Amino acid sequence: SSIRQNRAKDVAVGGNSLVVPYLYNVAVRSGDAAVPVYPNGNYFIESRLLSAYGSLGFGYKGWANIEFTGRNDWDSRLLKQNRSFFYPSANISIVLSDAIEAIKNSNIISYAKVRAAISKSGNVNLNPYSLSTTYSQPVGFPYGNVVGFSANQTIPSLDLKPEFVNTQEAGIELGFLRNRVNFEATYFNQNNTNQILQVSQSATTGYTIGLSNAADFKNYGVEMDLGLSPLINIGKGRIDFKINATYNNNKVTSTAGNLPVVIGGSNGFIQNSTSSPSAFNVAVVGMPAFAFQLTDYERDSATGKVIINPITGLPTQAGASVIKGRSLPLWVIGATPSFTLGNFSISMTWDYKGGHDFYSGLGSDEDFAGISARSAEYGRQRFVFPNSVYLSGGKYVPNTNIQVLDGNAGFWPTAINSAIATNYFASAAALRLREVNISYNLPLKWIGNGKIIKRITVSAVGKNLLLFVPKSNQWGDPEFNYSTTGNTFGIASSFQSPASRLFGGSVTVQF
Numbered sequence: 001s002s003i004r005q006n007r008a009k010d011v012a013v014g015g016n017s018l019v020v021p022y023l024y025n026v027a028v029r030s031g032d033a034a035v036p037v038y039p040n041g042n043y044f045i046e047s048r049l050l051s052a053y054g055s056l057g058f059g060y061k062g063w064a065n066i067e068f069t070g071r072n073d074w075d076s077r078l079l080k081q082n083r084s085f086f087y088p089s090a091n092i093s094i095v096l097s098d099a100i101e102a103i104k105n106s107n108i109i110s111y112a113k114v115r116a117a118i119s120k121s122g123n124v125n126l127n128p129y130s131l132s133t134t135y136s137q138p139v140g141f142p143y144g145n146v147v148g149f150s151a152n153q154t155i156p157s158l159d160l161k162p163e164f165v166n167t168q169e170a171g172i173e174l175g176f177l178r179n180r181v182n183f184e185a186t187y188f189n190q191n192n193t194n195q196i197l198q199v200s201q202s203a204t205t206g207y208t209i210g211l212s213n214a215a216d217f218k219n220y221g222v223e224m225d226l227g228l229s230p231l232i233n234i235g236k237g238r239i240d241f242k243i244n245a246t247y248n249n250n251k252v253t254s255t256a257g258n259l260p261v262v263i264g265g266s267n268g269f270i271q272n273s274t275s276s277p278s279a280f281n282v283a284v285v286g287m288p289a290f291a292f293q294l295t296d297y298e299r300d301s302a303t304g305k306v307i308i309n310p311i312t313g314l315p316t317q318a319g320a321s322v323i324k325g326r327s328l329p330l331w332v333i334g335a336t337p338s339f340t341l342g343n344f345s346i347s348m349t350w351d352y353k354g355g356h357d358f359y360s361g362l363g364s365d366e367d368f369a370g371i372s373a374r375s376a377e378y379g380r381q382r383f384v385f386p387n388s389v390y391l392s393g394g395k396y397v398p399n400t401n402i403q404v405l406d407g408n409a410g411f412w413p414t415a416i417n418s419a420i421a422t423n424y425f426a427s428a429a430a431l432r433l434r435e436v437n438i439s440y441n442l443p444l445k446w447i448g449n450g451k452i453i454k455r456i457t458v459s460a461v462g463k464n465l466l467l468f469v470p471k472s473n474q475w476g477d478p479e480f481n482y483s484t485t486g487n488t489f490g491i492a493s494s495f496q497s498p499a500s501r502l503f504g505g506s507v508t509v510q511f
Contacts, residue, residue, distance in 0.1 A: 001052045006128075008045040047128040050074040063098035067091050075124045078160060079131065085162045089119030097175075111175030111182075123163045125196045130211060131156050154198070155205070157212035166191045182227040190219040191253070200262040200280065214263075215255045217289035221248040237341035245333045250289045250326075260284045260323070262293065265491050277421035279359040279491050281327055288326035290489060292359060294421035296322040300389050300396045310390040313382075313404040314416055322422065327489035329428070330355025343441040353479075354429035360475035361493035363424035368413040373474050374423070375412040382407040426470070428478035428490055433466035455510040463502040 019028045050073070057067040070088040077083075093115040097103045103112055133156070135149040142148040171186035194213040201210045223246045230238040255261045265280030281290040297306040297315045306315045331354045338347035366372035382403040389396040404411055411417055439459040447453045467477060477499035480492050 001050070004049045004051075006045070006047050009043070011042050045128050048076040061098075063095040065093050073122060073124075073162075075162070077124050077126045077128055077130065078162065082159070082161050085122045085164075087120040087122045087164065089117065089121075091115065091117035091119075108176055109174070110177065110179045111173065113173040114171070115173075116170045117167070118169075119167050121165050121167075123165075125163055126160065126211075131158075131160060133207075151206060153207055154209040154211055155207040157210070160196060160211070161194050161213055163195050163213075164193045166193070180229060182225075182229070184223075184225040186223045188219070188221060188223070192217050192219070197261070197263055197283075200264055212256065214261045215252055215283040215289070217250055217252045217283070219248055219250045219289075221246065231337075235341075237339060240338045240340070242336045243334065245331065247331055248328070249330060250328065252283045252285050252287055252289050255283050255285055258285050260293070263290055265293070276415075277361065277364050277419050277424065278321065279361070279421045279425075281489055281491065282323060284323055287323065288328070290327050291323050292325045292327065292357065292425065292490070293321045293323050294359065294425055295419060296422045297420055303389065303396070305396075305398075306385060306388045307396065308385055308388045308390050308399055308402065310392065310402060313385060313399075313402045314411075315385060315388065317416065317420060325357035325425065326355070327358070327491075328356055329353040334434075343443065344439070346436070346438045348436050349434040350431070351434050352429075352431045354427075356428045356490065357425060358428040358473075358478040358490035358492060359421055360424045360426070360473075360478075361491075362475045364418040365494045366475075367418045367423075370409070370412060372412075378407050380408040424475070426472040426474075426478075428473070429470055430478055431468040432464065434464065436462045436465060453509060453511055455508075457506075457508040457510075459506045459508070461502075461504050461506065463504075464499060465501055467499070 013026050017030050018024070019030055051071060053069070053071045055067060055069040057065065059065045068088070068090045070086065072084065072086045075083050075085075093113060096112040096114060097106075097109060103109050133154070134152045136152055137147065138150050141150055167188060167190045169186055169188040171184065174183045175181070176183075193216045195215050195217070196211065197214040199210040199212060199214050201208065223244070225244045226242070228241045231241040232239050261283040263281040263283060265278070278293075278295045280293040282293040283290055296318050298318045299306055308315050331352070333352040335350045336347060338345060363372060363374070367375050382405070384399060384401065384403050388399040390399050390402065417423065437459060438461075439457055442456040442458065444450045447456055469478065475492070478490070478492070480496050480499065
């Protein structure tokens with residue numbers, strides 16, 4: 001069992017100005033002392049978590065093992081009727097290479113193991129006091145020196161419950177040729193219920209964010225690892241190779257009232273106020289967790305082509321947003337080749353993520369400023385809007401010759417282009433050289449033959465060195481997200497720092 005209690009207290013007092021420059025003492029000031037103008041200038045926070053845990057295991061001849069565990073938590077962040085929750089697990093493993101004589105004596109199979117597990121885990125994804133609405137004291141509210149309080153932007157559900165993840169998995173581990181080749185695979189299926197999410201809602205309710213057990217979703221897929229050690233010997237050197245791949249599919253299985261739930265995103269988040277695209281993550285039953293909700297053009301329902309005005313050649317924005325794509329990758333693949341020769345070694349880490357999408361608000365700002373590749377594609381001249389149709393004789397016909405009225409400032413920075421989020425929606429697939437590490441172990445004779453210092457390793461490291469993305473992505477690294485908090489995925493903006501390459505080195509000494 002365990003008891004964990006967190007307590008935090010802060011009292012901050014400041015003055016209007018310092019009497020002595022750089023003497024930061026509240027007693028040496030002019031004007032009245034006051035609480036500094038920033039959130040939580042004076043607060044006391046306390047929370048407590050009690051846990052009881054038990055496990056029971058059995059083994060048979062060292063090659064068969066089974067274990068049962070159970071845990072109950074009592075969390076003060078929830079209401080009394082919800083704060084106690086129990087979650088168990090069980091797992092079993094059998095080492096076939098020890099249990100079966102034919103495998104034990106095999107010259108090909110070095111190791112074989114099968115395993116399975118079922119588990120339930122609970123979590124409270126809340127800050128203390130999140131069950132109540134809170135108020136703050138804005139500067140100048142309601143007016144002058146009259147003191148007033150205003151409701152903060154989040155309103156919680158009255159009956160928040162713990163999140164749960166129910167997991168079933170089965171796996172196999174194999175070693176071949178005296179463990180020169182090692183392979184491992186795991187199939188998993190996860191059901192995530194009562195997920196506590198910040199949900200965007202209409203400001204007419206008085207709160208822009210709701211906090212609730214907003215959605216259930218499932219993840220399922222397979223993880224695979226392959227190690228070749230060595231892959232090949234080259235003279236006195238050797239090349240080792242490791243690769244891992246994860247396929248992780250997911251979908252939303254239920255939401256509150258089975259209605260689409262807006263999780264978070266940007267609505268006119270860009271600096272350009274005249275053309276504001278909207279891009280949100282949204283939970284929709286039957287779609288991936290999570291999809292995108294984007295402003296789009298009016299389209300022909302039969303072909304999906306954009307409908308233009310036959311007089312102006314211009315498209316129009318659809319009244320309803322479109323829901324499409326997925327924000328989390330289907331495939332994550334990592335490969336690590338390494339070469340070792342004596343005291344010298346070099347290794348690289350490559351990774352690939354694909355099968356998902358992202359939205360870049362940077363594209364809208366670039367179009368507004370006229371510095372994007374899109375805005376220069378037609379040489380700032382009039383052009384036929386691509387993949388468009390217009391209504392003629394009661395049906396939509398392909399547009400081959402009706403040009404937009406203006407192919408320059410009259411089109412690209414206007415709302416009819418840069419307010420359409422689907423213009424900046426692309427594949428988030430990326431192949432990158434994540435890291436290169438070059439190391440050299442100093443010869444022992446240089447360091448006293450290992451009598452005191454056992455090893456000195458000098459390394460040079462480079463990170464995030466190369467990035468390859470599809471042609472549809474004109475805006476950079478799709479991994480960067482405009483928000484470091486909340487639940488948004490795959491929504492980028494011009495307010496974030498660009499991806500950077502890092503170079504460094506290290507010296508490691510072992511005694």
